[in-house]
Every structure is written in structure tokens, then in C-alpha cells.
Amino acid sequence: MAGTVHHRGLDAQGYIEREGSLGRIPPAFRPAVAAARDRLLDVYGERLNSAYLCGSIPRGTARVGRSDLDLLVVTRQEPTEEDRDAARSLGEALDKEFPEIDGVGTLLYGRARLLSEPETYDMGWFVACLCTPLLGEDLAEDLPRYRPDSLLARETNGDLALLLPRWRDRIAASGDTDEARRPLVRFMSRHLVRTGFTLVMPRWNGWTSDLGEMAEAFAAYYPERAEALREAAELGHEPTGDARVLRSYVDDLGPWLAEEYARVHGVKTARPAG
Structure with a gap:
């Protein structure tokens, strides 16, 4: 049988709180994050709408040499094969340069798709609750609040x-x-x-x-x-x-x-x- 009902991770109104922040990034991972931020701007330029950190690094629970660097990149238009190749190349370069991380995982979405109705309770929720803004527009402002339903x-x-x-x-x-x-x-x-x-x-x-x-x-x-x-x-x-x-x-x-x-x-x- 289930025990006491939990409310961890919810605000006073019962909505899921956004986890993670730039302030929680462990010091060992800050150079890799800074490099990712700068290179995303260099690689995507005006095509970049937003970029986010996800996973254990912005939650402050990452382990040196064991945790990967998780990114969500949102382009202004639907991403092209060139955009996907660029994400792979960037991830490989960061992984080689920073031994503190164990790989780079990058999700790539176009803005319109991410904000579309079919994605509202999937990738939309992911952005609003599990992603930490790194660059550009924060799309959480255009998304609803979410309950664990x-x-x-x-x-x-x-x-x-x-x-x-x-x-x-x-x-x-x-x-x-x-x-x-x-x-x-x-x-x-x-x-x-x-x-x-x-x-x-x-x-x-x-x-x-x-x-x-x-x-x-x-x-x-x-x-x-x-x-x-x-x-x-x-x-x-x-x-x-x-x-x-x-x-x-x-x-x-x-x-x-x-x-x-x-x-x-x-x-x-x-x-x-x-």
C-alpha cells in the first residue's frame, strides 16, 4: 500500500516548480557550460531562438567525470540537417575538451513545433519545468503551468x-x-x-x-x-x-x-x- 502523499517539487498551488538554475551549477562544470553557451552563439547565430541546460548539471547533482552535459537548442525555424550536424560536432568537441563531462546530449527543436498544441504536455512541459534558460527567449512564458496529473x-x-x-x-x-x-x-x-x-x-x-x-x-x-x-x-x-x-x-x-x-x-x- 502507498504511504503518505508527497508534495515534493510542487508550489503552494500544486503546480510543478521549475527545477534547476544557473546558480546551482557546480564549479567544476562552469567552464564547460560557458564554452557551450559561447559556441552555440557562434554556431547558430541568428538561427538560434533559445538554448537551455537540462539534467543534473543545473540541478547541482552532477558528478565530475560521470555526468553528461544536456542541452536543448531551439531554432527559429525547423532545424535542418546542417543544424543537426552542427549540434553533433559541437557536442563531440566539448566532450573532448572537458574531461569533467561524460558526453554531451543535445535536443534540437524548432520554435513553432515546441510551442505547438501536440507538444504542450510533452516537450512544452519539459521546457517549462525541467530546463534552465541559458540563451535567448524563455519559451516557458508562452506555456501553461503543469500539475502532476x-x-x-x-x-x-x-x-x-x-x-x-x-x-x-x-x-x-x-x-x-x-x-x-x-x-x-x-x-x-x-x-x-x-x-x-x-x-x-x-x-x-x-x-x-x-x-x-x-x-x-x-x-x-x-x-x-x-x-x-x-x-x-x-x-x-x-x-x-x-x-x-x-x-x-x-x-x-x-x-x-x-x-x-x-x-x-x-x-x-x-x-x-x-
Whole structure:
């Protein structure tokens, strides 16, 4: 049975508070962030509408040599292949130059798409609640406020059933080494923990980005699956390259979670092609 109802991460009116700030960036990561900011301006120039920091660095929980630098880049028009190539090149250069970070992950969106109705409770929420403004216009000003309700749960993570076949393809295409599988374990572990958390988020009544706390929130409602999600939370921080873990994700935990998610919240609204 679930324990006490939580309200962590919400303001006095019950809306999810924006997490992270530039002031929380640990000193060790500030040079990498400053370089990213300057080079984004150089690379995109007038095409750049906004840029954001996401993840553990603006939350102040990043670990030197272990955490990646997560960026969201918003272009004034829909991004081109040239824009995507530039993002990859910039990420690779930053990763090589700054040993404090373990990779760079960059999301690239056009302004109109990000503010479109289909994205309001997915990428719109991500910007408004999980992203820290770094450059340009803050699009959160054009977005609603968000509660930890079933609509938000459905539109953020209600597509796991569609993702699982792609995950299987990625696993099949990965190299047969621990080193090749480790990034997949990290990515899929985190995704499953977040999906498990948002499954119970409306009942838990709060928000957290801490993987361990997400797993414990889930455990209060699904004790029979608690250990699997706790293990996934650990692997999200310290991934192994165990092929058995990946198989269990796409053959057991993932399918179960997708079915239960659809039962409780429904399936994510289909997005326009392209």
C-alpha cells in the first residue's frame, strides 16, 4: 500500500516548480557550460531562438567525470540537417575538451513545433519545468503551468509500447561488448525508471528527477516490481554492459510497464508525421 502523499517539487498551488538554475551549477562544470553557451552563439547565430541546460548539471547533482552535459537548442525555424550536424560536432568537441563531462546530449527543436498544441504536455512541459534558460527567449512564458496529473503522465511517457521495437533494434545493432552495451543500459534504465515514476506520479502527487526517489515512489504502489525498478535506478547511475539486463528490459519489465501504463493513463497522442 502507498504511504503518505508527497508534495515534493510542487508550489503552494500544486503546480510543478521549475527545477534547476544557473546558480546551482557546480564549479567544476562552469567552464564547460560557458564554452557551450559561447559556441552555440557562434554556431547558430541568428538561427538560434533559445538554448537551455537540462539534467543534473543545473540541478547541482552532477558528478565530475560521470555526468553528461544536456542541452536543448531551439531554432527559429525547423532545424535542418546542417543544424543537426552542427549540434553533433559541437557536442563531440566539448566532450573532448572537458574531461569533467561524460558526453554531451543535445535536443534540437524548432520554435513553432515546441510551442505547438501536440507538444504542450510533452516537450512544452519539459521546457517549462525541467530546463534552465541559458540563451535567448524563455519559451516557458508562452506555456501553461503543469500539475502532476494523468494527462501529463500520458503525454510524456505513454509511448513505451512504440519505443520497445526500436530498443530491440538498437540492442541488435550494438556491438557485442560491455563497452558498446553500457550506454544502452544507462539510457534504457533511466527511461524505464522515469516511466515507472510517472505511472504513479498522480497518486504520489509530486515531482522529482532523482532516480532513486522515483523508484521508491513507484515501489509504494507496485511492490511486486519494486526491486526491478530499484535495480534500474542503480544502473541509470552506474551502468554495466550486461546483455541480460537489456533483454529483461525489452522482454519483461518494458512490456509489462507499457501495458500497465496504457491501462492506467492511456496511450500518448499520436504526433504529426515529420
